[in-house]
Amino acid sequence: MNAAAFPTIASGDFHQIFELVPAPFLVIKADAPVFTIADANNAYLHATFTDKDSIIGKGIFDIFPGSPEDSSEITGVERLRLSLNKVLATHKPHKLDTIRYDISVPDGSFIERYWNATNIPVMEGSAVKYIVHTVEDITNKVLQDRADIESLDRFRSMVMQAPIAMGVLRGRDMVIESANHALLELWGKTKDVIGLPLLQGLPEIEGQPFPLLLMQVMETGEPYHGYEAKAMLTRNGVLEECYFNFVYAPYREDNGIITGVTVTASEVTGQVRTKKELQISEKRFRNFVTEADVATAVYRGEDMVIELANDAMLKLWGKDDTVIGKKLEQALPELEGQPFMDLLRSVYTTGNTYKATEDRADLIIDGVLQSGYFNFSYKALRDAEGNIYGILNMAVDVTDLVLERRKLKESEQRLKIATEGTGVATWDLNLKTKDIIYTPRLNEIFGHPHNTVLTHPEMKTQVLAEDLHLLDKAFEKAVHTGIYGYEARIRWADNSIHWIRTQGRVIFDQDGTPARMLGIMVDITEQKETSEQLRASEEKYRTLAAELEQRVLERTNDLEAANAELVRSNDELEQFAFITSHDLQEPLRKIRTFSNMLSEQDKDKLSDRGRSYLDKVSISAQRMSELIKALLNFSRLRVSQEEFQSVDLNRVLDDVLIDFELLIKQKNARVVNEGLPVIEGIPLQMNQLFYNLLSNALKFTNPELVPRVVLSSHRLSPSELQGYPMLNPAYDFVEIIVADNGIGFGQEYADKVFEIFQRLHDRNTYEGTGIGLALCNKIVMNHKGQISARSEEGAGASFHIILPVRQ
Numbered sequence: 001m002n003a004a005a006f007p008t009i010a011s012g013d014f015h016q017i018f019e020l021v022p023a024p025f026l027v028i029k030a031d032a033p034v035f036t037i038a039d040a041n042n043a044y045l046h047a048t049f050t051d052k053d054s055i056i057g058k059g060i061f062d063i064f065p066g067s068p069e070d071s072s073e074i075t076g077v078e079r080l081r082l083s084l085n086k087v088l089a090t091h092k093p094h095k096l097d098t099i100r101y102d103i104s105v106p107d108g109s110f111i112e113r114y115w116n117a118t119n120i121p122v123m124e125g126s127a128v129k130y131i132v133h134t135v136e137d138i139t140n141k142v143l144q145d146r147a148d149i150e151s152l153d154r155f156r157s158m159v160m161q162a163p164i165a166m167g168v169l170r171g172r173d174m175v176i177e178s179a180n181h182a183l184l185e186l187w188g189k190t191k192d193v194i195g196l197p198l199l200q201g202l203p204e205i206e207g208q209p210f211p212l213l214l215m216q217v218m219e220t221g222e223p224y225h226g227y228e229a230k231a232m233l234t235r236n237g238v239l240e241e242c243y244f245n246f247v248y249a250p251y252r253e254d255n256g257i258i259t260g261v262t263v264t265a266s267e268v269t270g271q272v273r274t275k276k277e278l279q280i281s282e283k284r285f286r287n288f289v290t291e292a293d294v295a296t297a298v299y300r301g302e303d304m305v306i307e308l309a310n311d312a313m314l315k316l317w318g319k320d321d322t323v324i325g326k327k328l329e330q331a332l333p334e335l336e337g338q339p340f341m342d343l344l345r346s347v348y349t350t351g352n353t354y355k356a357t358e359d360r361a362d363l364i365i366d367g368v369l370q371s372g373y374f375n376f377s378y379k380a381l382r383d384a385e386g387n388i389y390g391i392l393n394m395a396v397d398v399t400d401l402v403l404e405r406r407k408l409k410e411s412e413q414r415l416k417i418a419t420e421g422t423g424v425a426t427w428d429l430n431l432k433t434k435d436i437i438y439t440p441r442l443n444e445i446f447g448h449p450h451n452t453v454l455t456h457p458e459m460k461t462q463v464l465a466e467d468l469h470l471l472d473k474a475f476e477k478a479v480h481t482g483i484y485g486y487e488a489r490i491r492w493a494d495n496s497i498h499w500i501r502t503q504g505r506v507i508f509d510q511d512g513t514p515a516r517m518l519g520i521m522v523d524i525t526e527q528k529e530t531s532e533q534l535r536a537s538e539e540k541y542r543t544l545a546a547e548l549e550q551r552v553l554e555r556t557n558d559l560e561a562a563n564a565e566l567v568r569s570n571d572e573l574e575q576f577a578f579i580t581s582h583d584l585q586e587p588l589r590k591i592r593t594f595s596n597m598l599s600e601q602d603k604d605k606l607s608d609r610g611r612s613y614l615d616k617v618s619i620s621a622q623r624m625s626e627l628i629k630a631l632l633n634f635s636r637l638r639v640s641q642e643e644f645q646s647v648d649l650n651r652v653l654d655d656v657l658i659d660f661e662l663l664i665k666q667k668n669a670r671v672v673n674e675g676l677p678v679i680e681g682i683p684l685q686m687n688q689l690f691y692n693l694l695s696n697a698l699k700f701t702n703p704e705l706v707p708r709v710v711l712s713s714h715r716l717s718p719s720e721l722q723g724y725p726m727l728n729p730a731y732d733f734v735e736i737i738v739a740d741n742g743i744g745f746g747q748e749y750a751d752k753v754f755e756i757f758q759r760l761h762d763r764n765t766y767e768g769t770g771i772g773l774a775l776c777n778k779i780v781m782n783h784k785g786q787i788s789a790r791s792e793e794g795a796g797a798s799f800h801i802i803l804p805v806r807q
Contacts, residue, residue, distance in 0.1 A: 026133040034059040067102030067110035076101030114142040170260035174198035188235025217248040224248040243272040300390040301730025304328040318365030354378040373402040447492030462490040649676035669707035692772040697740040731804040739798035744791045
């Protein structure tokens with residue numbers, strides 16, 4: 001700019017224009033190093049909190065000395081001085097981008113300010129006469145950029161410190177751009193792999209499905225969720241078999257182009273192995289029951305449904321395997337009137353084990369009602385939480401032993417009567433001469449023919465040496481009491497061992513000296529063998545029962561350990577979801593705040609396209625905020641949050657209808673309740689369930705029809721319940737149907753609608769987060785139920801919710 005063309009400062013026309021210019025201007029004399037202020041327009045005075053009287057004719061650095069708090073490597077004062085000197089030296093304009101130059105206020109303090117400045121020389125001949133100093137206040141932008149960077153740094157720090165493994169892969173080579181400590185530890189790698197292509201950093205995954213899955217996500221833009229996926233990773237120099245839950249999500253730039261994939265993963269190797277071990281344990285338990293020699297059965301639930309029964313138990317009952325899956329009282333109707341069902345219910349209620357010895361049971365075997373005798377036990381089975389879910393029944397058929405014992409007793413009675421009446425197997429011993437008189441039956445007892453003549457010493461020699469002391473002890477006792485008796489073993493000529501029992505009385509002479517003994521003798525070998533068999537059978541039963549009880553205990557401990565690990569993992573994921581959603585909300589709030597400010601303050605300065613873009617930013621920010629809130633609610637949804645209680649679903653529906661009252665009137669919709677049941681549930685979750693179902697029905701209405709939603713319910717019969725093998729048959733269930741006449745959808749999408757983030761329609765036509773039905777599915781699963789959808793495109797949809805009446 002030439003000074004000849006630069007009007008005098010006092011020129012009226014120039015001064016009026018100069019004052020009206022909206023950009024801040026300052027005219028400085030080229031009298032370095034003072035740089036006297038020649039003039040300043042109103043915009044500059046307003047921006048610097050000054051007036052003309054206080055600055056005109058004074059050096060710029062005297063008026064604006066800079067702040068002592070400016071800790072920049074080169075202060076704003078120094079940068080401005082260098083720029084002014086450069087203009088004087090080069091005669092060319094010079095720009096200063098983002099210079100910090102704090103402005104003092106009347107109280108002596110400084111306000112932090114950032115500027116873009118331009119210094120333009122005004123030439124007079126070959127010399128610079130003035131310098132036009134113009135500035136743009138960019139303080140708000142700098143401070144906002146700083147806040148955004150700090151927010152981004154906090155988010156990155158949170159990711160790097162997150163307990164769950166996270167990372168970012170870039171480009172088609174999947175270069176490892178970032179990976180937090182948890183992900184590096186999961187891979188078994190160090191920070192050296194950052195910056196390397198994935199297959200170079202983790203060469204062992206070549207040939208495994210993960211590279212193809214990553215490319216699929218990058219090409220389609222669809223996230224991929226992996227659950228308990230197997231991976232072979234080299235960790236600590238060893239190739240290990242590992243299992244993971246992970247998510248591959250597309251990484252999009254601001255322009256929407258996908259440039260990479262974000263990886264989120266958690267290792268579940270321990271849980272998977274525990275699950276497999278539990279499955280093996282369950283299989284072993286079933287095999288043990290099935291292959292046990294002892295009759296064994298397992299009854300589940302209060303109705304005593306036969307879940308397991310081995311061949312020995314089926315044989316004992318006189319039934320085949322068609323009884324498995326039936327209630328015990330249906331499979332064995334002959335138990336009615338007998339005590340066993342009451343005993344089972346008592347064990348199920350109290351948890352106290354019941355044991356019986358030689359109890360009678362009447363069973364229909366081969367079409368005939370027969371009586372038998374059994375040693376058996378009823379033992380309560382408990383799950384990992386200690387709740388009783390069934391009864392273990394073990395039994396031994398001792399009918400033959402009981403009947404044999406009865407026969408022995410009857411035989412003993414008959415023998416006693418016969419002996420007392422006829423003198424069979426009696427003996428008379430002269431204690432002085434040792435002569436003995438006996439009946440022929442005694443020869444048979446000692447294994448000799450009837451015509452054999454035996455002496456008392458010969459009989460004594462057949463007694464086993466280790467039992468002789470029993471005879472001596474019995475005689476010593478008889479001298480004092482007059483009663484003689486013992487049991488001992490004898491050896492026959494064929495070396496077989498037999499048991500004898502003898503009983504008698506001592507006959508004393510006039511002097512009180514023992515003179516004779518009279519008695520009887522019987523062979524008790526068969527009775528002893530029967531008793532030994534019974535003892536061995538009972539010992540075998542006790543051993544098997546103890547072993548099975550130990551296995552049940554081990555299985556229960558395994559379940560408790562797996563449950564504790566899952567609870568810990570869920571708690572960590574829930575905490576991480578809360579922290580993540582909170583930090584994500586903060587940038588969104590700023591986006592929405594500044595979008596609103598821009599819309600309100602500078603709306604007239606924007607083009608139609610600019611205003612359209614600004615509206616899209618606000619709408620997208622609002623939608624993402626709602627999505628984050630919905631995700632947080634979804635991650636927090638757990639059964640243990642509240643106690644189950646009686647819930648009247650009619651009242652729940654009434655409360656939900658109040659929330660939709662305005663929308664129902666707007667759409668002229670009809671909601672018909674044909675009657676809902678009272679169940680045990682979590683009230684808040686039931687409210688969420690019906691809210692989301694009604695929200696869907698009122699959202700996807702057919703514009704050509706009056707919207708109509710019908711809610712009905714009925715209790716499932718046993719035959720209907722068989723169509724749902726995933727449900728526990730020990731419970732009573734109700735089916736609730738929510739049907740509408742809306743736009744519907746293809747039946748092939750009936751399962752997909754319950755997946756998180758799944759949408760069948762464009763969000764510009766039908767708003768929503770894609771989480772509502774996934775939330776419904778999770779609530780129903782929490783209540784041990786099942787949800788399904790039936791629909792035809794253009795013909796409405798119906799949702800079928802099956803829930804247990806009691807938990």
